Amino acid sequence: MKLELQGIRKSFGSKQVLNDISFSAESGKAFGLLGRNGAGKTTTIRILMDVFPADQGKILVDGAPIDYRETGIGYLPEERGLYPKKKIFDQLLYFSLLKGMNRRDAAKSIDHWLKRLEMSQYSDKRLDTLSKGNQQKIQLITALAHDPQIVVLDEPFSGLDPVNAMLLEEVVKEEIAKGKIVLFSSHQMSYIEEFCDDIAILNQGSIAIQGNLRTIKHNYTRDKLIVRSEASDAILSDLGCCCQRTDEGTLKIRLASPEEKQGMMRRLTETYDIDEIRVFEPSLNDIFVEYAGEQEEKTS
Amino acid sequence: MKQFGTILRFELKNYLKNKIFVGVTLFFVAVIAAVMFFPRFTGSSNEETAPETEFTSERETASAEGLADASDSLPAMLLLADTPEHTAAVKQAFTEAFTDYRVLEETEGLDHLKAAVTSGEASCGFVFQGLDTYTYYVDNLSMYDFTTEIADAALQNLCQLKAMVEKGVSPEDAGQILQTQISHETESLGKDQRQNFFYTYIMIFALYMVILLYGQMVATNVATEKSSRAMELLITSAKPASMMFGKVIASCLAGLLQLIAIFGSAILFFNLNKEYWGENPIVASIFDMPPELLLYMLIFFVLGFFIYAFLFGAIGSTASKLEDINTSVMPLTLLFIAAFIVVMISLSSGSVDNGAMLACSFIPFTSPMAMFTRIAMSTVPFYQILLSIAILVVSVIGVGILSAKIYRVGVLLYGTTPKPGAILKALKKA
Numbered sequence: 001m002k003l004e005l006q007g008i009r010k011s012f013g014s015k016q017v018l019n020d021i022s023f024s025a026e027s028g029k030a031f032g033l034l035g036r037n038g039a040g041k042t043t044t045i046r047i048l049m050d051v052f053p054a055d056q057g058k059i060l061v062d063g064a065p066i067d068y069r070e071t072g073i074g075y076l077p078e079e080r081g082l083y084p085k086k087k088i089f090d091q092l093l094y095f096s097l098l099k100g101m102n103r104r105d106a107a108k109s110i111d112h113w114l115k116r117l118e119m120s121q122y123s124d125k126r127l128d129t130l131s132k133g134n135q136q137k138i139q140l141i142t143a144l145a146h147d148p149q150i151v152v153l154d155e156p157f158s159g160l161d162p163v164n165a166m167l168l169e170e171v172v173k174e175e176i177a178k179g180k181i182v183l184f185s186s187h188q189m190s191y192i193e194e195f196c197d198d199i200a201i202l203n204q205g206s207i208a209i210q211g212n213l214r215t216i217k218h219n220y221t222r223d224k225l226i227v228r229s230e231a232s233d234a235i236l237s238d239l240g241c242c243c244q245r246t247d248e249g250t251l252k253i254r255l256a257s258p259e260e261k262q263g264m265m266r267r268l269t270e271t272y273d274i275d276e277i278r279v280f281e282p283s284l285n286d287i288f289v290e291y292a293g294e295q296e297e298k299t300s
Numbered sequence: 301m302k303q304f305g306t307i308l309r310f311e312l313k314n315y316l317k318n319k320i321f322v323g324v325t326l327f328f329v330a331v332i333a334a335v336m337f338f339p340r341f342t343g344s345s346n347e348e349t350a351p352e353t354e355f356t357s358e359r360e361t362a363s364a365e366g367l368a369d370a371s372d373s374l375p376a377m378l379l380l381a382d383t384p385e386h387t388a389a390v391k392q393a394f395t396e397a398f399t400d401y402r403v404l405e406e407t408e409g410l411d412h413l414k415a416a417v418t419s420g421e422a423s424c425g426f427v428f429q430g431l432d433t434y435t436y437y438v439d440n441l442s443m444y445d446f447t448t449e450i451a452d453a454a455l456q457n458l459c460q461l462k463a464m465v466e467k468g469v470s471p472e473d474a475g476q477i478l479q480t481q482i483s484h485e486t487e488s489l490g491k492d493q494r495q496n497f498f499y500t501y502i503m504i505f506a507l508y509m510v511i512l513l514y515g516q517m518v519a520t521n522v523a524t525e526k527s528s529r530a531m532e533l534l535i536t537s538a539k540p541a542s543m544m545f546g547k548v549i550a551s552c553l554a555g556l557l558q559l560i561a562i563f564g565s566a567i568l569f570f571n572l573n574k575e576y577w578g579e580n581p582i583v584a585s586i587f588d589m590p591p592e593l594l595l596y597m598l599i600f601f602v603l604g605f606f607i608y609a610f611l612f613g614a615i616g617s618t619a620s621k622l623e624d625i626n627t628s629v630m631p632l633t634l635l636f637i638a639a640f641i642v643v644m645i646s647l648s649s650g651s652v653d654n655g656a657m658l659a660c661s662f663i664p665f666t667s668p669m670a671m672f673t674r675i676a677m678s679t680v681p682f683y684q685i686l687l688s689i690a691i692l693v694v695s696v697i698g699v700g701i702l703s704a705k706i707y708r709v710g711v712l713l714y715g716t717t718p719k720p721g722a723i724l725k726a727l728k729k730a
Binding site: 046048050051052073075077079080081082083084094095097098099100139140 | 302303306307310469525528529531532533534536537538712727
């Protein structure tokens with residue numbers, strides 16, 4: 001299964017919120033939607049979920065316009081919320097029935113998920129007796145219980161403690177392994193980096209960069225070197241302003257162009273006692289800051 | 301359709317599990333039971349006291365002085381006439397006419413009579429000049445005081461009897477002549493307003509209460525889902541039209557159930573205690589309702605309920621906080637109260653076919669109450685009834701679709717309550 005968004009545009013009043021958003025996600029892979037606050041992540045997801053229509057653009061499943069009755073989508077909205085005064089099992093059942101399940105399958109699936117997320121003992125409790133993190137786990141069940149083909153999780157890790165975050169991680173990996181499309185949005189780069197094969201970074205309603213995460217990293221301009229050496233002070237004074245000390249105690253050397261890479265490496269290893277020297281590979285965080293942050297600077 | 305059923309069941313269960321809903325229904329049933337069983341327990345004691353009254357009033361020879369010692373609980377009526385013969389005649393006539401008073405002679409004069417009435421020692425007093433002229437003294441004149449009418453009739457009888465006796469008719473003959481009974485029957489070819497007034501009144505009131513209460517509940521229900529943020533999940537799980545119709549029909553069913561419980565228990569308890577109610581005309585008229593009127597009641601109740609509940613739901617979806625609900629629904633509530641007042645005034649005045657009612661019975665927001673009142677209290681051409689129902693049905697569908705759209709747009713407008721203009725704009729886009 002392939003989910004595609006093509007040329008989505010949306011404006012609220014005179015404010016253009018999304019400008020020509022296109023990306024695609026495939027079965028068995030996780031897709032990460034990144035961006036700063038207000039970049040348009042939630043709006044994109046809401047359009048995908050048909051909460052409101054796009055002004056322009058198409059949403060396709062396997063090349064055909066999406067049919068929401070046919071395509072099962074599980075959704076964890078950014079605005080978390082269920083019925084605070086209702087028993088947990090009752091409301092989970094209600095949402096599963098709304099998604100078209102029959103009563104028996106729904107009850108079975110809910111029991112499975114309550115057990116999987118270690119929430120079985122709360123089945124008969126009212127939702128508002130639970131902590132925020134546990135409420136979020138219950139809400140996650142509404143997104144997964146009906147076994148949807150596409151799982152859309154808007155900021156799934158916010159508000160979870162490390163143990164619960166790990167549990168969610170496992171669950172997400174299982175869903176990916178089952179061949180589902182998992183679409184994420186998050187600020188937490190470490191999670192995206194861990195799960196997502198493909199990413200799109202949104203900035204001010206436009207896609208700043210998108211594609212396979214490894215390719216993006218690889219294509220990142222290879223014009224920086226990381227050097228670990230006992231003689232770091234000498235290197236620092238030798239190279240001057242193009243060399244910086246990093247938090248880890250290594251040196252980061254910015255080259256004028258990627259072609260100088262070999263020459264610089266040779267020169268350093270010949271001149272100094274070098275423990276380690278490698279081409280700098282950016283983390284997703286670096287890429288995010290560069291694309292999401294830079295564009296902000298340009299516009300401001 | 302399946303979704304609609306799920307929503308309907310879920311919402312209906314919410315009502316039936318609601319402790320306040322169940323409590324209020326039980327409370328009403330209990331009150332009705334208490335009212336309906338009342339004569340069963342009080343009926344017998346009335347019979348006991350009746351002969352005692354006669355006994356005491358005969359034994360009471362006396363004067364106002366004996367008033368304070370009197371053990372009888374009946375209110376006292378004082379008489380002051382110009383001659384002893386008049387006093388005796390009037391006293392006898394009034395004792396017969398006013399069985400629920402102790403009729404006493406005033407012996408100490410007008411001032412004492414006034415003082416006794418003012419202090420509450422006596423309930424009222426009569427001062428006679430001759431037999432055909434009197435002044436009636438009472439402390440606070442009640443709206444429903446018919447004492448003078450009864451006194452007039454008794455005195456007229458007395459004067460006529462006296463005149464006939466003076467003309468040579470024997471007192472027995474005169475008495476017989478005067479007691480001639482006229483029997484009559486009234487046959488209303490249209491509706492008997494006196495007969496229908498009470499149940500129309502009760503039904504209009506029930507309609508008013510249920511629509512207003514349940515309308516508010518629908519609005520609160522929608523606003524609660526919005527404020528608890530369950531909304532986003534709901535509208536991505538179900539169609540807004542299913543949501544809206546499911547909620548409104550569930551609340552309509554809950555309201556109907558409540559009405560059936562209340563009116564059903566009233567009818568049941570009345571039939572259990574029928575013999576104790578005897579010939580009470582008001583109670584009998586309430587339970588003597590024609591079945592076709594019940595059918596009209598059902599039609600107008602359901603349609604009227606829908607049109608308001610849809611709007612209440614739509615308004616609920618535009619409120620961003622629960623606290624805003626009361627102010628948001630005010631225009632709608634006022635519209636409904638205005639319709640209620642027009643109907644109630646027309647109903648009380650008896651002219652239910654006046655211009656305002658005629659207009660109101662075709663306007664969808666007022667027709668449920670206005671047309672129903674006209675059907676119950678007057679003779680309405682059948683085509684008018686059909687036309688009114690047709691307009692109402694079309695409006696209900698229109699308002700239903702419109703409010704589902706408003707709901708869809710309104711539920712995601714968080715923050716400040718949107719202005720009507722903003723909603724219209726969003727509607728056009730959607």
